[in-house]
Amino acid sequence: MLVKYAIVMSIASVVIMFYLHEYHTSTFIQFRSVYAQLCSTVIHLHTVVLKWFNMGSDIDLRGKRKEMLFSKEKLKKHTDGSKGLYLAILGKVYDVGKGEKFYGPSGSYHFFTGRDGSRAFITGDFTESGLTDDVIGLTPQELHSLHEWAQFYRREYKYLGKVIGRYYDTEGQPTPYYHQVRKLINKAKRTKQEESIEKLSYPPCNSEWSQESGSHVWCSKMSGGIERDWIGVPRQLYEPGSQTHRCACVRENEIDGPFKKGNIKEYPDCNPKSTSCWVYS
The missing domain is CATH 3.10.120.10 (Cytochrome b5-like heme/steroid binding domain)
Structure with a gap:
């Protein structure tokens, strides 16, 4: 809008200059009689456009919505x-x-x-x-x-x-x-x-708890909401520097070798190769 306004003003200025150059003085005198009114109109249009531009139109010069x-x-x-x-x-x-x-x-x-x-x-x-x-x-x-x-x-x-x-x-x-x-x-x-990468490598165990029996943790092909083609065995997974652990399912072929993440411990009184362990408090 502002660009269009500037173009119109430029054309108007050229027309006025051409008019003054081509016609004689008497015509110029006649023009002066309406010149004041023309100036007033131009100034008013200029003020309106600047107010529109500065006071928050939400469209910029490229036609895009402004922030x-x-x-x-x-x-x-x-x-x-x-x-x-x-x-x-x-x-x-x-x-x-x-x-x-x-x-x-x-x-x-x-x-x-x-x-x-x-x-x-x-x-x-x-x-x-x-x-x-x-x-x-x-x-x-x-x-x-x-x-x-x-x-x-x-x-x-x-x-x-x-x-x-x-x-x-x-x-x-x-x-x-x-x-x-x-x-x-x-x-x-x-x-x-x-954490997502770790959970894919060491998915959380399934778990349940009751006051009489304590906690039961076990692994399946869909434990921790992660579906896979292996089951794994429950282990206590400690993050480096952490004193707490979570139950993680570890692949059977990794249980006797070095682990890639944190420290892994067996659950007490649970067969190391069992897919299910009871944790008594």
């Missing part, structure tokens, strides 16, 4: 549905109006609207102090879950822009806090990938 920047006060106005239902997660704002039954004034997730309550997605603390965008201190697993929530909103709802504050500055540029959180999330994603 909007929200102050916390501006975002807070979008909670009752009359001005739209917006929420933010990790500093990014989404229009959740199509989920009004969940996010509207009577919805079960209404407390998320009009703010960035990122931490509460994980902690479940929906008090004023719990609905905060400060996520430092969450565990890698929690940060990974929060990242998945953010991806959910990106897929399901219309992205609008950014919140000025903890994650983005007044120009919409990432803050040092943003980079710190991104670094932690990327680390959490790598940890999750490593």
